[in-house]
Amino acid sequence: MRRSVYVKNPYLDAMDEDILYHLDLGTKTHNLPAMFGDVKFVCVGGSPNRMKAFAQFMHKELRLEGDGEDLEDICAGTDRYCMFKTGPVLSVSHGMGIPSISIMLHELIKLLHHARCCDVTIIRIGTSGGIGIAPGSVVITDTAVDSFFQPRFEQVILDNVVTRSTELDKELANDLFNCSREIPNVPTLIGHTMCTYDFYEGQGRLDGALCSFSREKKLDYLKRAYRAGVRNIEMESTVFAAMCGLCGLKAAVVCVTLLDRLESDQINLSHDVLVEYQQRPQLLISNFIKKQLGLCDQMS
Numbered sequence: 556m557r558r559s560v561y562v563k564n565p566y567l568d569a570m571d572e573d574i575l576y577h578l579d580l581g582t583k584t585h586n587l588p589a590m591f592g593d594v595k596f597v598c599v600g601g602s603p604n605r606m607k608a609f610a611q612f613m614h615k616e617l618r619l620e621g622d623g624e625d626l627e628d629i630c631a632g633t634d635r636y637c638m639f640k641t642g643p644v645l646s647v648s649h650g651m652g653i654p655s656i657s658i659m660l661h662e663l664i665k666l667l668h669h670a671r672c673c674d675v676t677i678i679r680i681g682t683s684g685g686i687g688i689a690p691g692s693v694v695i696t697d698t699a700v701d702s703f704f705q706p707r708f709e710q711v712i713l714d715n716v717v718t719r720s721t722e723l724d725k726e727l728a729n730d731l732f733n734c735s736r737e738i739p740n741v742p743t744l745i746g747h748t749m750c751t752y753d754f755y756e757g758q759g760r761l762d763g764a765l766c767s768f769s770r771e772k773k774l775d776y777l778k779r780a781y782r783a784g785v786r787n788i789e790m791e792s793t794v795f796a797a798m799c800g801l802c803g804l805k806a807a808v809v810c811v812t813l814l815d816r817l818e819s820d821q822i823n824l825s826h827d828v829l830v831e832y833q834q835r836p837q838l839l840i841s842n843f844i845k846k847q848l849g850l851c852d853q854m855s
């Protein structure tokens with residue numbers, strides 16, 4: 556059975572036009588089914604340059620025509636987000652933090668719905684801080700948890716707090732993990748990912764402009780997170796899991812760790828190492844997509 560992308564909003568059908576303002580797209584100005592109807596994989600990540608590089612990399616990996624260097628930013632009319640399409644793969648940036656990715660996801664999910672896409676898999680490829688694991692490790696999230704290590708996302712709607720599940724697709728996480736076994740020299744594991752509202756105080760850093768807790772308190776918190784199964788910390792996974800789950804999208808989160816938070820707070824990797832680390836989730840996802848498309852054997 557084909558899996559559609561659901562929007563759960565009774566008002567949408569009655570709208571004469573839907574303007575996806577932050578993507579600079581709309582149902583009257585663009586033929587969304589023609590532009591996006593064949594999309595099967597959506598990859599999202601914070602940085603516009605990373606998502607452009609990923610689209611170009613996928614273009615080459617899928618052996619599509621041309622070198623992919625001239626892929627155009629579909630959202631060039633806005634500087635909020637960028638979006639690139641190559642074959643059935645859409646690569647979209649989401650900025651930093653829950654509010655930023657949430658706005659992008661509302662419009663992206665409506666876009667997939669208007670374009671009548673089906674059987675879409677969506678994967679966040681990001682960076683994170685590890686807990687008790689070697690920097691450069693790739694964490695495939697089984698459950699996204701909040702700052703209290705709970706698998707929930709609390710959305711304030713009007714003046715109510717609505718709690719949503721942050722369950723991710725277990726089968727997809729396992730498939731990705733199996734795929735990772737074929738990539739040498741990249742330690743990869745499945746674990747919980749903690750999603751916070753802030754990079755500094757929210758992640759227990761001692762190096763922000765504000766800090767009101769001791770080194771001991773920081774380490775106690777991070778060690779409790781580790782014991783609760785948390786292996787990395789980032790800033791979007793709970794809302795990503797909640798929204799994709801509610802809208803029928805198979806979703807995964809795959810983040811490389813840039814440091815071990817039990818050892819340090821500052822990210823002092825050289826530019827080259829940072830670039831190489833950021834490519835690790837991309838390589839895994841590219842292999843996964845090629846496998847799903849039945850392209851792996853012919854290409855290796």
Ligand SMILES: O=P(O)(O)O[C@H]1O[C@H](CO)[C@@H](O)[C@H]1O
Binds near residue numbers: 601602789790
């Ligand atoms: O690497 P990205 O995808 O931006 O994700 C991580 O990096 C940012 C913080 O540096 C946060 O957005 C966090 O979630």
Ligand SMILES: O=c1cc[nH]c(=O)[nH]1
Binds near residue numbers: 685754758788813
């Ligand atoms: O420590 C880190 C590194 C990247 N992204 C985060 O959110 N935290």
